[in-house]
Amino acid sequence: MKDGLRQSMALLHTWTGLLLGWLLFAMFATGTAAYFQDEITRWMQPEVAGPSDPVASAQGAVRYLQRVAPDAQSWYITLPNARGATTQVYWQPAADAPPATRETAAILDRDGREMTARATQGGYFLYRFHFDLHYMPVMWARYLVGVAAMFMLVAILSGIITHKKIFADFFMLRFGKGQRSWLDAHNVTAVMALPFHLMITFTGLVTLASMYMPWGIAANYANETAYSEALFGPYATVARSGKGAPLADLAPLMRRASADWGGKDTGIVVFTNPGDATATIALSRAAGEAFGSRGESVTFNAATGALQGEHRTTGAGPVTESVMIGLHSGRYAKWGLRWLYFLSGLGGTIMVGSGLVLWTVKRRARLPDPQRPHFGFRLVERLNITAIAGLATGLAIYFLANRLLPLGMADRAEREIDCLFLAWAGVGLWALVRPPLRAWIESLALAGLCFAAVPLVNALTTSRGLARSLIAGDWTFVSFDVVMLALGAAFLVTAGKVAQRKARPDAQMRRAGARTVRS
Amino acid sequence: MKSARKQGIGRGEIAARVLAAIPGNYLLTSLATACLARLLWRGFAVDPANASMIATLASFVVFSLIALAAFGLRSAVRLWLWLAGASIVLGGALGLSLAWGARL
Numbered sequence: 001m002k003d004g005l006r007q008s009m010a011l012l013h014t015w016t017g018l019l020l021g022w023l024l025f026a027m028f029a030t031g032t033a034a035y036f037q038d039e040i041t042r043w044m045q046p047e048v049a050g051p052s053d054p055v056a057s058a059q060g061a062v063r064y065l066q067r068v069a070p071d072a073q074s075w076y077i078t079l080p081n082a083r084g085a086t087t088q089v090y091w092q093p094a095a096d097a098p099p100a101t102r103e104t105a106a107i108l109d110r111d112g113r114e115m116t117a118r119a120t121q122g123g124y125f126l127y128r129f130h131f132d133l134h135y136m137p138v139m140w141a142r143y144l145v146g147v148a149a150m151f152m153l154v155a156i157l158s159g160i161i162t163h164k165k166i167f168a169d170f171f172m173l174r175f176g177k178g179q180r181s182w183l184d185a186h187n188v189t190a191v192m193a194l195p196f197h198l199m200i201t202f203t204g205l206v207t208l209a210s211m212y213m214p215w216g217i218a219a220n221y222a223n224e225t226a227y228s229e230a231l232f233g234p235y236a237t238v239a240r241s242g243k244g245a246p247l248a249d250l251a252p253l254m255r256r257a258s259a260d261w262g263g264k265d266t267g268i269v270v271f272t273n274p275g276d277a278t279a280t281i282a283l284s285r286a287a288g289e290a291f292g293s294r295g296e297s298v299t300f301n302a303a304t305g306a307l308q309g310e311h312r313t314t315g316a317g318p319v320t321e322s323v324m325i326g327l328h329s330g331r332y333a334k335w336g337l338r339w340l341y342f343l344s345g346l347g348g349t350i351m352v353g354s355g356l357v358l359w360t361v362k363r364r365a366r367l368p369d370p371q372r373p374h375f376g377f378r379l380v381e382r383l384n385i386t387a388i389a390g391l392a393t394g395l396a397i398y399f400l401a402n403r404l405l406p407l408g409m410a411d412r413a414e415r416e417i418d419c420l421f422l423a424w425a426g427v428g429l430w431a432l433v434r435p436p437l438r439a440w441i442e443s444l445a446l447a448g449l450c451f452a453a454v455p456l457v458n459a460l461t462t463s464r465g466l467a468r469s470l471i472a473g474d475w476t477f478v479s480f481d482v483v484m485l486a487l488g489a490a491f492l493v494t495a496g497k498v499a500q501r502k503a504r505p506d507a508q509m510r511r512a513g514a515r516t517v518r519s
Numbered sequence: 520m521k522s523a524r525k526q527g528i529g530r531g532e533i534a535a536r537v538l539a540a541i542p543g544n545y546l547l548t549s550l551a552t553a554c555l556a557r558l559l560w561r562g563f564a565v566d567p568a569n570a571s572m573i574a575t576l577a578s579f580v581v582f583s584l585i586a587l588a589a590f591g592l593r594s595a596v597r598l599w600l601w602l603a604g605a606s607i608v609l610g611g612a613l614g615l616s617l618a619w620g621a622r623l
Contacts, residue, residue: 004593005591008590008591009587009590009591011590012586012587012590150579150582150583150586153579153583154583154586154587157583157587158587158590161587202579205579206576206579209575209576209578209579210575213548213549213552213575213578213579213582215549215550215552215553215556215578216552216553216555216556216570216571216572216573216574216575216578217556217571217572217575218553218622219552219553219554219556219557219571219574219613219617219622220556220557220560220567220568220570220571220622220623221567221571221622221623222621222622222623226623227568227571230567230568230623231568315566315568315569315572316569316573317568317569317570317571317572317573317574317575317576318568318569318572320572320573320576321572321575321576324576
């Protein structure tokens with residue numbers, strides 16, 4: 001009975017892990033990178049330098065919006081955190097404005113000037129790809145990602161039941177032992193960060209919970225608006241009075257909000273009916289300042305600066321949700337914890353990758369004819385190469401394209417992203433036409449070389465190369481370049497290891513094949 | 520699949536368990552989530568938004584446990600009987616609850 005349960009859980013673990021494993025690998029890899037999305041964006045805009053200043057940025061953004069969109073229905077300002085340097089603004093044009101007249105979003109510097117830095121999506125793209133994917137409708141992507149996350153949760157739970165010895169095996173990492181080594185790598189990365197894997201998968205589902213499981217809300221509310229109004233307060237839209245009024249200075253309001261929140265900074269500023277007598281200013285607490293992702297907010301009369309309302313998340317359910325989303329996105333994490341998030345994510349990426357490889361390694365020995373594996377085996381083998389080495393190459397190419405594409409190129413930001421997917425697809429095609437083992441070695445080496453080339457190209461094309469960053473103590477740039485070199489080295493070493501073992505497993509496979517035929 | 524057959528699990532049984540683990544499971548979990556949200560609000564006077572969110576958060580635990588059970592239970596027939604029985608009971612309870620008190 002016990003063994004029966006373990007066998008069925010092993011079966012469940014194998015197939016839930018495999019079926020969407022390639023997507024999960026990409027989600028883990030880009031999600032891990034997204035813990036440093038602000039730093040990646042800073043690296044990808046080498047023209048931008050200097051520390052951030054939320055109050056000055058907010059005032060600069062208001063000056064910009066007063067000039068560009070004085071009669072808008074609302075302004076939405078996302079202030080830089082301590083790690084970023086740019087302010088994002090969106091505005092909703094006046095109801096009577098001609099449709100699609102002009103841009104309704106801009107990225108500003110500290111002084112409220114439109115950014116002149118190179119066009120790039122930077123780390124933000126990696127963050128969005130993590131759950132919105134690309135080249136497909138966002139809603140489909142989110143459902144697909146949700147299904148993958150649920151598979152992951154079931155794979156983790158069934159994996160724990162299957163390998164109940166994992167905690168003992170944890171102390172047995174054996175290198176260079178073929179299948180055993182892959183299993184060890186899988187177990188070590190799984191066990192070492194097991195609480196992280198469980199937390200990140202569960203909280204990942206929670207980030208889009210009401211989309212995946214809307215029935216808890218539907219049971220008590222006839223429509224979703226009623227629910228979100230109950231939770232976040234009513235969306236009362238007040239019509240413009242037509243009577244003009246000056247805007248109160250933001251700085252004292254931001255200081256007052258900060259004092260109310262125990263010293264936490266403002267992250268988002270929303271103006272409604274700016275410039276009108278009915279105008280309001282709503283300040284929301286910055287995401288990086290506390291666990292909860294749904295921060296406190298406070299609303300002021302924009303002309304007088306008088307307090308109009310306050311809101312904070314209450315109730316066990318909503319507070320738990322807010323903290324879970326906060327735990328998932330790790331915006332609150334300071335440097336030490338942020339690196340721990342990154343390393344745990346890297347462990348998760350390796351866990352998924354080694355699990356995928358393990359599927360083929362385990363089955364290779366049991367193939368009736370190892371020289372001509374069945375279709376499913378060949379498919380998995382090639383998808384593994386594409387998912388692992390292909391994505392790695394694509395990411396390195398994304399960073400290289402950022403430095404090498406002409407600065408004035410049309411749709412430059414989108415072209416950088418295209419480069420990522422072209423490189424990824426290229427490796428996929430390569431994996432299709434080459435013998436699998438050769439394809440592994442070549443594509444891993446390619447990924448390694450591309451990563452290693454990033455700091456080199458950075459040094460040649462900007463004035464912020466590794467040596468200069470070290471001298472200047474610019475740790476964002478130093479860390480980025482060092483991580484690239486480390487990834488490059490890791491991929492090259494892995495390619496070398498696979499190349500070394502190439503002869504032996506082949507011979508083993510032939511012998512194993514011969515035995516099967518004879519018996 | 521070969522190793523599966525060696526253990527005496529046929530393709531039909533695998534299909535029955537996959538259907539139980541995904542669509543059947545989603546139906547039952549949805550009903551359980553809706554019932555819990557109703558129960559907390561109407562039964563225990565929890566604030567309705569709070570009740571809805573607590574039930575939604577719990578749903579992912581419920582779903583993954585039923586998915587494990589769909590492959591862990593020895594008999595696929597029993598599995599489906601449990602699934603169908605629980606769905607009928609919860610569905611009935613939800614229907615009664617909605618008939619008794621309207622949504623917001």
